[in-house]
Amino acid sequence: xxxxxxxxxxxxxxxxxxxxxxxxxxxxxxxxxxxxxxxxxxxxxxxxxxxxxxxxxxxxxxxxxxxxxxxxxxxxxxxxxxxxxxxxxxxxxxxxxxxxxxxxxxxxxxxxxxxxxxxxxxxxxxxxxxxxx
Numbered sequence: 001x002x003x004x005x006x007x008x009x010x011x012x013x014x015x016x017x018x019x020x021x022x023x024x025x026x027x028x029x030x031x032x033x034x035x036x037x038x039x040x041x042x043x044x045x046x047x048x049x050x051x052x053x054x055x056x057x058x059x060x061x062x063x064x065x066x067x068x069x070x071x072x073x074x075x076x077x078x079x080x081x082x083x084x085x086x087x088x089x090x091x092x093x094x095x096x097x098x099x100x101x102x103x104x105x106x107x108x109x110x111x112x113x114x115x116x117x118x119x120x121x122x123x124x125x126x127x128x129x130x131x132x133x
Contacts (some may be wrong), residue, residue, distance in 0.1 A: 004025075005023045005024065005025030005073070005074065005076045005132055006023065007020035007021075007022070008020075008024050009021045018096065018099075018107055018110075019107050019110040020107055020108055020110075022109055023076040023077065023109050026132065027132045028132065028133045029130065029131070030065060030074070030130070030133060031128075031129075031130055032128060032129040032131070033128060035058075035060035035064065035126065035127050035128070036053065036056075036118065036120055036125065037054060037055070037056035037057045037125060038056065038060075038120070039056070040063070045120070045122050050087045050095075050124045050125065051094045051095055053123065054095055054125045055098040058098070058102040058127060061078070061127055061129045062102060062103065064129075065129065065131050068131070070131050070133050072104050072106050074133055075106070075108040075130070075131045076108050076109060077129065078108055078109075078128070078129050079110070079111045079127070079128045079129075080112045081118065081126040081127070081128075082114055083114070083115060083117055083123075083124050083125070084124065088112070
């Protein structure tokens with residue numbers, strides 16, 4: 001099995017907080033489709049709460065990754081699609097705690113994109129992932 005992906009950053013740039021600027025990895029690619037904050041069995045949102053939806057979306061990403069034989073440390077990229085910038089910014093502390101509980105203290109390259117809406121009615125966040133095993 002190849003090494004765990006590692007963070008690489010341009011010389012002289014400070015270490016980012018909560019994400020990596022770039023990741024380097026070698027192995028099999030696992031692409032995980034956008035996951036929302038729903039129970040994957042009932043396909044019902046776990047809550048109307050942004051943080052709870054985010055926690056469940058992350059748990060769904062990790063479950064999909066584990067089904068492929070991976071673990072959070074194999075993630076090289078997360079892309080977050082959010083419907084409300086203000087809600088995201090006002091819940092950073094709680095969101096960070098939920099992230100660490102689901103993923104741990106591992107931070108791949110991440111992007112956050114604000115969108116007009118998501119396909120599933122009531123969904124506030126969708127997270128897609130790329131991992132290398």
